[in-house]
Amino acid sequence: MAEGSQYRKKMPAVIWYGEANKKSALFFLLYYVMLIGCDVVLFHPEGKDSFRELDPEEKLTFIDQYPGTSKLEPFPAEKPERKSTVAYRSTRELEEVLHTEDSMLYKPWQFRDHTPHSITLKTTYDELFLIAKERSFIRPNFKADRDTIQIPNLFAKMMGVTRDKREYWDRIHTLMEGKETKTIRHFPFTKEVTSNYQFHYQHALSSAGEIDPDLLMKSNVWQFFLIYMRVRSVRLQRRYLESVSIRSY
Structure with a gap:
């Protein structure tokens, strides 16, 4: 294992580019790594499938096919170098000056890597309606530093x-008309769960009495059931329509 790898917490993944000689020890090493549960991805620009004889029925593997091929080139030792233009450098310098944590001029997704912390504000009755319609960075006690962002909220x-x-109801309706306002008009405001999970659980068990991932994903109780069916349908269509393959393990 590579130094510093987290193989005890997460199974390693292997990416192989180019030829996989069946007479090479690395070929059987890749096959062994695949059998013990590691992710193995084989890329071949010419569309050659070195593992076809080992898994002709695709029981352990699946194929992603692309419409074109290209000549096998040596794997690049360095990433392609990209040169920035004067306009790009100027834009970056302008952003570093304007869009800082305390500039009050923020761009979309500027704080996506920050850790949010909420702060509940204590306000008066009149101040409540003034603050509620303002954005978070306009409200009192908003603060952002290099790693965290404090977001004022109201309760x-x-x-x-x-x-x-009349003034009372005008203020209430103003709050209700907010873009991100959810008005609850009746109780209870949550729906009762009536699904029989014991029934779905029993149908997701294998003959050994253990949960079968395939049976569980095919069950409509799984929240990603529709996504699973769509992805499966797309893969079947791609296998049928395309002829050149790059095999993924």
């Missing part, structure tokens, strides 16, 4: 009705 409970009922 308020209003008891009774004010003397000016």
Whole structure:
């Protein structure tokens, strides 16, 4: 194993590019690594399938096919070098100056790598309606540093009705018309789960009494059932329509 690898926590993955000589010891090493449960991906630009004889019925493998082929070239030792233009460098420098954590000029997804922390604000009745319509970075106590971002939020409970009922309902309707507002008009506001999970569990067991992943994924109780069926359908269509293969293990 490579130094520093986390094979005790996660199975390693192997990527093989080019020819896989059947007489080579590495060929049988790849096959052995595949059998013990590691992910093995074989790329061959010319579409050659070195493992066809070992798994002709594709019981252990599946094929991703592409419409074209190309000559097998040596694997590049370095990544392609890309040169930045003057306009690109200027844009990056401008972003570094304008879009900092404390500039108040933020771009979309600027804080996607930050760890969010929520801060509940204590406000008055009148201030509540002023702050509620503002974005988070406009609200008091918003703060962002290099790794974290503090997001102010509101949690308020209003008891009774004010003397000016018209103003009261105008404010309530203003909150309800918010783009991200969810208004609950009745209780309970959650749906009761009536599915018999014991029934689905029994039909996901193998003959040995253990959960079978294939049976579980085919069950409609699995939340990704529709995605599984669509992916399976696309793969079958690609296998049927395309003729040149790159085998993935």
